[in-house]
Amino acid sequence: MMNSCYFNSKIGDLVIEDNGVAITKICFAKENREVIKEDVQSPLFKRAVAQLQDYFNGKIFSFDLPLAPKGTDFQKQVWKALSEIPYGKTKSYGDIAKIIKNEKAARAIGMANNKNPIMIIIPCHRVIGSNGSLVGYAGGIDVKRRLLDLESEYAKCKD
Incomplete structure (x- = not known):
């Protein structure tokens, strides 16, 4: 099951998606044409949003999140x-x-x-x-x- 949440960043609105275990996608909101279900209560989304905020504010220089990108x-x-x-x-x-x-x-x-x-x-x-x-x-x-x-x-x- 995929979950999604919005994140308003310094470069525009982003959509963060996860599979319940790992981040699977981060893209610009305009690229995602599906209806987004707000789920910022998820511990994974909270971690992702907090780390992205810290990245954009120069507080962290790397991420510590489980990732599961789909690709070859x-x-x-x-x-x-x-x-x-x-x-x-x-x-x-x-x-x-x-x-x-x-x-x-x-x-x-x-x-x-x-x-x-x-x-x-x-x-x-x-x-x-x-x-x-x-x-x-x-x-x-x-x-x-x-x-x-x-x-x-x-x-x-x-x-």
Whole structure:
């Protein structure tokens, strides 16, 4: 059974979904066309919302939530690599290809990034073009820039 709740973030309204055990999806509310059932009483939603609030306020730099993203084995391999990109840092698609030991997969990595169901927590916003340009993001390049700027600013305080 899937549960959903809204979270009003600094980048817009997000929908958080879980399967009762783990977070399965975080997306922009406009992407979810289903009726959302408010269930912020769930301990998992409370943890997720609290950690997202702390992330946006620069109080935490990583998440401690059970995740269960749905995808292919390749996508999950890419998402695992994305999760290892340090807060406030970026990697290129080519860097991710090297990490997963599949150097010819940069385009496929881009597609896996595009299919990331758990934005922010699986930080696909930290992946940039090989020339340093901001490319592709579900929320748009402006939102990607805001997330990277937020992390860059708070990372200075962290060190």
